[in-house]
Amino acid sequence: MKKIILLISIVSLAIACKKKEAEPFKKKPEPVSEGMQATVKTPEELGESIFTGKxxxxxxxxxxxxxxxxxxxxxxxxxxxxxxDIVKFLKGEGEAIVDPSQFEVMKANFAITKALSDEELKGLEAYIYSK
Incomplete structure (x- = not known):
């Protein structure tokens, strides 16, 4: 009886160890040094990415x-x-001063521009002025 219990224990232990070995190796995240700088876009670069993207x-x-x-x-x-004030216009709070005849077409895009943050809107403004 003791031999059977000992045999069952050994088999159970072997199965448990085998399952642990089968688990995939998880890569630890790379440490970030305090001295490392994040990539930061200039306002013009942010504006260009918004202008050509979202x-x-x-x-x-x-x-x-x-x-x-x-x-x-x-x-x-x-x-x-x-x-x-380009930012004010893009928020839907300013008048169309460039081409008022196209204002109705632009109004459809205010849903997009109103959802942008102030930083993104200022980036768009900086991009436009940089051209």
């Missing part, structure tokens, strides 16, 4: 060509000349 701006605006909406060059020029 902002959907390129569907109506090109850098130097008027398509559906005015070109980025024209927007920057007019906003500078009239001391306009």
């Amino acid at each position: 902002g959907n701006c390129t569907s109506c605006h090109q850098i130097d060509t008027k398509t559906i909406g005015p070109s980025v060059h024209e927007i920057a020029k007019i906003y500078k000349e009239q001391n306009g």
Whole structure:
């Protein structure tokens, strides 16, 4: 009887050890040094990524060509000349000063621009002025 209990114990132990060996090796996360810097985008780079990405701006605006909406060059020029506030406009709180006839088309995109953070909107503004 003792031999049977001892044999069952050994087999159980062997099975338990085998299961642990079968578990996949989990890679430990790499430590981050306090001296390492995170990659930070400039406002212009952030603005460009929004302009060409989730902002959907390129569907109506090109850098130097008027398509559906005015070109980025024209927007920057007019906003500078009239001391306009691009961020306020993109929040849906300002008047259309570049091409008021296209304002209704732009209003459809306010759902996108209103959802952007102030940092993202300022990045868009910086990108537009950099062109």
